[in-house]
Amino acid sequence: MQTRLSRRAFVGAAAGAGLGAVALSLAGCSSGSAKQATKVRYGDITSTTSFPLTIAQQQGYDVQNGITIDKVPYAGLEAVTTAFRGNEVDGGVGGIATIVQIHSQGVPVQVVWGSVMFTNDMLVLNDSPIRSYEDLKGKKIGVFGGAAGASANLFRAVCQAYFGFDPAKDSTIQYGAAPLLAGLLEKGEIDAFLSLDPVAAKELATGKVRTIGDIGDIYQQRTGEAAFSGCINFMESYAEKNPAAVSGFLSAFVEGVKYLRAHPDAWIELSKSLGVDDPKAANLVRDRTVDRLQIEWNDEVMARQIRALEFIQKYVGSEFLETIDRSALTTKYSPRSA
Numbered sequence: 001m002q003t004r005l006s007r008r009a010f011v012g013a014a015a016g017a018g019l020g021a022v023a024l025s026l027a028g029c030s031s032g033s034a035k036q037a038t039k040v041r042y043g044d045i046t047s048t049t050s051f052p053l054t055i056a057q058q059q060g061y062d063v064q065n066g067i068t069i070d071k072v073p074y075a076g077l078e079a080v081t082t083a084f085r086g087n088e089v090d091g092g093v094g095g096i097a098t099i100v101q102i103h104s105q106g107v108p109v110q111v112v113w114g115s116v117m118f119t120n121d122m123l124v125l126n127d128s129p130i131r132s133y134e135d136l137k138g139k140k141i142g143v144f145g146g147a148a149g150a151s152a153n154l155f156r157a158v159c160q161a162y163f164g165f166d167p168a169k170d171s172t173i174q175y176g177a178a179p180l181l182a183g184l185l186e187k188g189e190i191d192a193f194l195s196l197d198p199v200a201a202k203e204l205a206t207g208k209v210r211t212i213g214d215i216g217d218i219y220q221q222r223t224g225e226a227a228f229s230g231c232i233n234f235m236e237s238y239a240e241k242n243p244a245a246v247s248g249f250l251s252a253f254v255e256g257v258k259y260l261r262a263h264p265d266a267w268i269e270l271s272k273s274l275g276v277d278d279p280k281a282a283n284l285v286r287d288r289t290v291d292r293l294q295i296e297w298n299d300e301v302m303a304r305q306i307r308a309l310e311f312i313q314k315y316v317g318s319e320f321l322e323t324i325d326r327s328a329l330t331t332k333y334s335p336r337s338a
Contacts, residue, residue: 036066037063037066037067037068038066038067038068038242038244038245038248039067039068039070040067040068040069040070040090040091040245040249041070041072041089041090041091042069042070042071042072042089042090042091042092042093042249043072043074043079043080043083043084043088043089043091043092043093044071044072044073044074044080044092044093045073045074045075045076045077045079045080045093046073046273046274047093047230047274048116048197048198048274048285048289048293049093049115049116049230049293050071050093051256051260051267051270051293052253052254052255052256052257052259052260052293053069053071053252053253053256054256054270054273055255055256055259055260055266055270056069056252056253056255056256057069057071059255059256059259061251061252061255061256061259062248062249062252064252065247065248065249065251065252065255066244066245066248067245067248067249067252069249069252072088072089072092074092077093077094077095077098080092080093080094081094081098081102084099084102084107084109084233084235085102085107087235087237089235090234090235090238090242091112091232091233091234091235091238091239091246091249092233093115093230093231093232093233094111094230094231094233095149095150095229095230095231096111096114096150096228096229096230096231096305096309096329097150097153097309097312097320097321098150099111099231099233099328100309100321100324100325100328100329101321101322103325103327103328104322104323104325104328108235108236108237109233109234109235109236110233110234110236110239110327110328110329110330111231111232111233111305111328111329111330112231112232112233112234112239112246112250112297112330112331112332112333112334113231113232113250113253113294113297113333113334114228114230114231114294114297114301114302114305115228115230115231115232115253115293115294116228116229116230116289116292116293116294117216117220117226117227117228117229117292117294118150118151118154118214118215118216118219118227118228118229118292119196119197119200119214119216119229119288119289119292120151120154120155120194120195120196120200120214120215120216120229121194121195121200121204121211121212121213121214122136122141122155122192122193122194122195122211122212122213122214122215123182123185123192123193123194123195123200123203123204123209123210123211123212124185124191124192124209124210124211124212125185125186125188125208125209125210126207126208126209126210128191128192130191130192130212131212132163132212132213133158133159133162133163133212133213133218134163134164134165135212136159136163136165136167136171136191136192137163137164137165137167137170137171138170138171139171139172139191139192140171140172140174140189140190140191141167141171141172141173141174141190141191141192141193141194142173142174142175142176142181142184142185142190142192142193142194143155143173143174143175143176143181143193143194144175144176144177144178144181144193144194144195144196144199145175146175147168147173147175148320150229150312151194151196151215151229152175152194153312153316153320154215154216154219154227154308154312155167155194155215156168156312156315156316157311157312157314157315157316158215158218158219160315161222161311161315162218162222166315174190178193178195178196178199178200179199181193181195182195182199182203185209186208192212194215197274197285197288197289198271198274198275198276198281198285200288201276201281201282201284201285201288202276202278202281204281204284205278205280205281205284216229216292219308219311223307223311225304225307225308226304227304227305227308228294228305228308232249232250232253234246234333239333243332243333246333247333247334247335248335250297250333250334250335251335254295254335257293257294257295258295260286260290260293261290261291264283264286264290267282267283267285267286267290268282268283271285271286297331297334298331298334299331302329302330302331305329306324306326306329309321309324310324
């Protein structure tokens with residue numbers, strides 16, 4: 001016996017069937033999108049440069065651009081460099097000078113995006129007689145990292161080019177971790193120290209220290225060109241096989257930067273990952289970083305970075321970079337919208 005449905009029941013059943021079909025259709029699209037998304041294993045360290053990628057994951061910018069970002073955490077840049085040498089990641093963070101150097105040594109990795117400009121202040125105690133870089137001659141200066149670092153060598157080059165002395169010869173340099181140097185400055189065991197965030201922001205927030213200038217700002221004021229310290233890099237084999245994924249990754253990074261510029265409060269929560277719990281210090285991190293994160297990478301911007309490396313090499317010599325291999329940098333994956 002055939003069951004007859006009332007008009008209301010019929011409409012309800014039809015609507016239900018329609019919704020079911022839509023649900024199945026959406027599920028199919030979702031499944032298809034998941035299959036199309038390309039996984040990117042990205043070697044990363046916790047820093048302000050990683051903030052745009054964190055935002056990209058939180059806001060779904062990675063999936064929207066056809067990728068899923070799998071952050072592989074490392075303790076420091078040297079560990080990421082080792083990962084490049086071992087082909088353990090698809091891409092990763094790095095310093096431009098370091099990538100240029102290891103590329104010339106045969107490691108098939110390229111800079112595909114300059115991510116952040118130098119942010120390295122020379123800090124002194126508030127009551128210090130040191131007022132400018134000229135006053136650093138003959139002083140005991142702390143420099144974070146080691147003698148081979150890009151920041152350490154830009155500092156040397158800036159002092160020679162614009163202030164008439166080489167701190168490696170005319171002053172005493174003590175290399176070390178930024179937190180350690182901050183303690184030595186407070187004790188009066190060094191006269192000044194070249195720092196980086198978040199240590200610089202945390203120290204400035206205490207009101208006990210002041211800056212006599214940022215080496216990146218000094219270089220830009222003198223040359224009219226910004227120099228980048230950090231960059232996004234990809235193994236050449238991965239990029240050649242997955243060019244759309246690399247471009248999608250860069251698009252997600254750019255969208256993350258734009259979000260951070262539009263949402264200043266986001267910095268307070270993100271800064272906690274750097275051990276910055278003081279909102280004042282977090283706001284300093286934001287103010288000192290937000291406009292240094294980059295949303296543009298083209299042939300001219302890339303050429304400026306080559307000139308910055310040449311500037312350092314001119315004053316420091318081959319002990320910084322033996323050769324500057326231009327093929328270590330590329331713009332071929334830059335998204336058109338950037």
